[in-house]
Amino acid sequence: xxxxxxxxxxxxxxxxxxxxxxxxxxxxxxxxxxxxxxxxxxxxxxxxxxxxxxxxxxxxxxxxxxxxxxxxxxxxxxxxxxxxxxxxxxxxxxxxxxxxxxxxxxxxxxxxxxxxxxxxxxxxxxxxxxxxxxxxxxxxxxxxxxxxxxxxxxxxxxxxxxxxxxxxxxxxxxxxxxxxxxxxxxxxxxxxxxxxxxxxxxxxxxxxxxxxxxxxxxxxxxxxxxxxxxxxxxxxxxxxxxxxxxxxxxxxxxxxxxxxxxxxxxxxxxxxxxxxxxxxxxxxxxxxxxxxxxxxxxxxxxxxxxxxxxxxxxxxxxxxxxxxxxxxxxxxxxxxxxxxxxxxxxxxxxxxxxxxxxxxxxxxxxxxxxxxxxxxxxxxxxxxxxxxxxxxxxxxxxxxxxxxxxxxxxxxxxxxxxxxxxxxxxxxxxxxxxxxxxxxxxxxxxxxxxxxxxxxxxxxxxxxxxxxxxxxxxxxxxxxxxxxxxxxxxxxxxxxxxxxxxxxxxxxxxxxxxxxxxxxxxxxxxxxxxxxxxxxxxxxxxxxxxxxxxxxxxxxxxxxxxxxxxxxxxxxxxxxxxxxxxxxxxxxxxxxxxxxxxxxxxxxxxxxxxxxxxxxxxxxxxxxxxxxxxxxxxxxxxxxxxxxxxxxxxxxxxxxxxxxxxxxxxxxxxxxxxxxxxxxxxxxxxxxxxxxxxxxxxxxxxxxxxxxxxxxxxxxxxxxxxxxxxxxxxx
Numbered sequence: 001x002x003x004x005x006x007x008x009x010x011x012x013x014x015x016x017x018x019x020x021x022x023x024x025x026x027x028x029x030x031x032x033x034x035x036x037x038x039x040x041x042x043x044x045x046x047x048x049x050x051x052x053x054x055x056x057x058x059x060x061x062x063x064x065x066x067x068x069x070x071x072x073x074x075x076x077x078x079x080x081x082x083x084x085x086x087x088x089x090x091x092x093x094x095x096x097x098x099x100x101x102x103x104x105x106x107x108x109x110x111x112x113x114x115x116x117x118x119x120x121x122x123x124x125x126x127x128x129x130x131x132x133x134x135x136x137x138x139x140x141x142x143x144x145x146x147x148x149x150x151x152x153x154x155x156x157x158x159x160x161x162x163x164x165x166x167x168x169x170x171x172x173x174x175x176x177x178x179x180x181x182x183x184x185x186x187x188x189x190x191x192x193x194x195x196x197x198x199x200x201x202x203x204x205x206x207x208x209x210x211x212x213x214x215x216x217x218x219x220x221x222x223x224x225x226x227x228x229x230x231x232x233x234x235x236x237x238x239x240x241x242x243x244x245x246x247x248x249x250x251x252x253x254x255x256x257x258x259x260x261x262x263x264x265x266x267x268x269x270x271x272x273x274x275x276x277x278x279x280x281x282x283x284x285x286x287x288x289x290x291x292x293x294x295x296x297x298x299x300x301x302x303x304x305x306x307x308x309x310x311x312x313x314x315x316x317x318x319x320x321x322x323x324x325x326x327x328x329x330x331x332x333x334x335x336x337x338x339x340x341x342x343x344x345x346x347x348x349x350x351x352x353x354x355x356x357x358x359x360x361x362x363x364x365x366x367x368x369x370x371x372x373x374x375x376x377x378x379x380x381x382x383x384x385x386x387x388x389x390x391x392x393x394x395x396x397x398x399x400x401x402x403x404x405x406x407x408x409x410x411x412x413x414x415x416x417x418x419x420x421x422x423x424x425x426x427x428x429x430x431x432x433x434x435x436x437x438x439x440x441x442x443x444x445x446x447x448x449x450x451x452x453x454x455x456x457x458x459x460x461x462x463x464x465x466x467x468x469x470x471x472x473x474x475x476x477x478x479x480x481x482x483x484x485x486x487x488x489x490x491x492x493x494x495x496x497x498x499x500x501x502x503x504x505x506x507x508x509x510x511x512x513x514x515x516x517x518x519x520x521x522x523x524x525x526x527x528x529x530x531x532x533x534x535x536x537x538x539x540x541x542x543x544x545x546x547x548x549x550x551x552x553x554x555x556x557x558x559x560x561x562x563x564x565x566x567x568x569x570x571x572x573x574x575x576x577x578x579x580x581x582x583x584x585x586x587x588x589x590x591x592x593x594x595x596x597x598x599x600x601x602x603x604x605x606x607x608x609x610x611x612x613x614x615x616x617x618x619x620x621x622x623x624x625x626x627x628x629x630x631x632x633x634x635x636x637x638x639x640x641x642x643x644x645x646x647x648x649x650x651x652x653x654x655x656x657x658x659x660x661x662x663x664x665x666x667x668x669x670x671x672x673x674x675x676x677x678x679x680x681x682x683x684x685x686x687x688x689x690x691x692x693x694x695x696x697x698x699x700x701x702x703x704x705x706x707x708x709x710x711x712x713x714x715x716x717x718x719x720x721x722x723x724x725x726x727x728x729x730x731x
Contacts, residue, residue: 030046030078031479032044032046035355041486048098051162053096078343093304093330104141105141109349112242114351116178120229122182123584124337126327127314127333129310133344136173140295175203183219185207190266206270208262211263211264223253223255229255230254246285249266309329310323341608346482450475451474452470453473472556489525509634516635517633519571519636519639520637526637536564540567544580565629570592570617570640575618575622577596578616579593580611581611589641592641620647659690659727666720667679683709695719695720
C-alpha cells in the first residue's frame with residue numbers, strides 16, 4: 001500500500017501505549033463469517049479497532065469512532081467517511097482500521113488455499129481517494145513495532161503495531177493488497193519482502209485499466225461501480241492444499257447474481273511482466289506463501305494522497321485510470337466531495353468457492369407489484385421497465401417501488417385488468433381484503449430479484465419443538481435476507497428468546513399461546529417464526545418491497561396466514577404521508593421521511609439511497625381497539641430505524657392500557673438523532689410505565705440506568721434493549 005503518514009509517532013505511543021492503569025478500548029462489532037465447502041457459513045466474533053494515529057480522542061478507551069474518525073460499524077455494515085468534522089471544531093480525513101477477534105487480539109486470517117470475500121459500495125468514492133482492504137504480517141497482539149523506541153509496549157487494543165510493504169512508520173512486512181480502489185479504478189497487489197534486507201519489498205499490480213481493459217471496471221461498465229458488488233479473492237496453491245505453495249491469485253466479482261472473473265489471472269508469468277523490478281528477484285508469488293500460511297491481519301483504510309495524488313491507482317499519467325492530478329489534489333477532493341464514503345458488508349473467508357452465491361437459490365420476477373411513478377423525472381425507464389419492478393443493484397436513485405395507490409395486475413394475462421385497493425380511512429378493515437386480493441393472484445406473483453428459503457427451526461431442550469415454513473426473501477442487496485439464505489435463520493438468540501418469553505407469558509396467563517406485536521416486520525422473519533409455533537401475530541410494515549415478500553410468504557403458508565394479521569402500514573405519532581428509502585447495500589432496511597410535500601422529500605434524499613416510494617403511517621392508538629389480539633400482547637418487537645419515539649408517541653394509550661410484559665427495541669443513537677429524538681426520551685417513556693431496562697437479554701441480572709445505557713450504546717452504535725414490565729415480573 002502506497003501510504004506515507006507524516007506524524008510525530010512518539011506522541012501517539014505516549015498517548016496510547018498500554019500500561020497497567022489504562023482502560024481498554026471497547027470496539028464496535030463487525031459482521032464476519034467463516035465458510036466451508038458447500039456454502040455453509042457461520043458467524044464468528046469480530047470487531048474493529050481504529051489505528052492509534054487516527055484516534056484523536058482525549059479518552060481513547062471511550063472513543064466515539066463516528067465522531068472522532070467518521071467510522072460506523074455494526075453487524076450490518078462498516079462505513080468509513082472521508083471528511084470528518086469533530087465536535088471540538090477540528091477536522092480529519094479518512095481512517096485506518098484493523099479487524100479483531102477479541103479486544104486484545106487482531107483477527108488472524110490464514111488464507112493459503114482459501115478465499116476472502118466482501119461486498120463494497122464504492123459509488124461515493126471519487127478520483128484520488130483510496131478505499132483499501134489489505135492484509136499485513138502484523139503480530140496478533142500488536143507488539144513488535146514500537147514506533148518511537150521509548151520502550152512503551154504497543155498493543156492491539158489501542159490499534160498499534162502496524163507494518164506494511166511500504167515501510168510506513170519505519171516497519172516493513174509482507175502485504176497483500178486484496179483491494180485498493182474507488183468508483184473509477186482498482187488494483188490488487190501482493191507485496192513480498194526480502195528477508196535479508198529490511199527495506200526491500202516490491203509488488204505485482206493487477207489493474208484492469210492499466211492492462212487495457214478500460215471498459216471492465218467503473219461507472220456503467222462490466223463491474224458497475226454505481227452499485228454494490230462483491231469482491232472474491234482466491235489464493236491457489238500448487239497441490240490444492242494449504243500445505244503447498246502459492247502459484248496463483250484469482251479475482252472474481254459478483255454483481256446482479258453474475259460471477260465476473262478478471263480477464264487475466266495473477267500467476268508467476270503475469271508477474272514477470274507486471275511486477276516491480278525486484279518482485280521476481282525476491283521470490284515472486286511463492287514468497288507470499290508463508291505469510292498467508294501463518295495468517296495475516298486485515299486492514300481497512302480510507303485515504304487520499306497529497307504527495308502523488310493517487311496517480312498510481314487511477315491517474316492518466318500512470319495509465320492507471322481516467323483521473324487527472326488536478327482533480328485528485330486532496331484539498332480539491334475534500335472541498336468537492338466532503339460526503340464521500342465507502343461501505344463494506346459481508347466479510348467472509350474460508351474454503352474456495354464457499355463464500356459467494358453459487359446460483360442455487362430460486363430467482364423470481366414480478367408482474368404484480370404497483371407500477372413505478374412514471375412522472376418521476378429521475379426514473380430510468382429503459383433500464384427498469386415500468387411493469388417489472390426489479391429492486392436490486394440495477395435500481396437507480398429515485399426509482400420508486402410503488403405508486404401512492406396500490407395497483408395489482410395479474411401478470412398471467414396481458415389483457416388482465418388492474419385491481420385497486422386504496423388505503424381507506426380504516427386500514428384495519430381493508431388489510432384482510434388487501435391480502436386476500438394478493439393471494440387470489442398468488443400464482444402470478446413473481447418478485448424480481450427475490451428468492452425462497454425452506455426453514456426448519458428447532459428449539460433447544462430435552463424435548464425440542466420444531467416448525468417448518470417457506471419464506472420469501474430479497475437477493476444479495478439485503479442484510480437480513482442474506483443471513484436467512486445462508487444460515488436458515490436470523491438472529492438466533494433473539495428468535496429463541498422471543499419464543500421462550502411468549503411461552504412464558506402464555507403459561508402465566510393460563511393460555512395455550514400468546515401474541516406478538518411486530519412493528520417493523522421487514523420480510524417477516526420473526527412474525528413467520530412465531531406464527532409457525534402457533535402464536536398469534538399482529539404485524540405492521542410500511543416498505544412496499546417488504547410487504548410484497550411477506551405477503552407471498554403468507555399466501556403460500558396457510559398455517560402462518562391463519563395466525564398473522566398483517567397490516568401494510570407504518571406507525572407514527574400522526575397519520576401522514578411519508579417517503580421510504582434505504583441504503584443501496586441493505587435495501588429492505590427502511591428509513592422514512594414524512595411531511596406534506598412528498599415531492600420535496602423525494603428530492604432531498606441523497607444518491608447513496610434507493611427510493612421505495614410514497615407510503616403512509618397511522619397511529620396505533622387510532623386502531624388498536626379494533627384488533628382483538630392486541631389486548632393480549634405478550635411480546636412487542638419494535639424496530640423502526642430511529643422512528644421509535646414517534647411510534648411510541650402514537651401508541652401512548654395502548655402502552656398505558658396493555659403494557660406488554662416483554663418489549664425488545666433495537667436502538668441506535670445515530671438513527672434516533674436522524675429524527676431529532678434522543679435515547680433519554682425513549683428511556684423516560686418506558687420508565688414512567690414501570691419497565692426495567694436490560695441489554696440484549698431479558699435474563700440479564702443487571703438493570704440499566706439511562707446513564708449506563710447511554711454509555712453502552714455510545715460504544716456499540718447499535719443495541720438491543722430488553723424491557724420487562726415490573727408488574728408482570730412481580731405477579
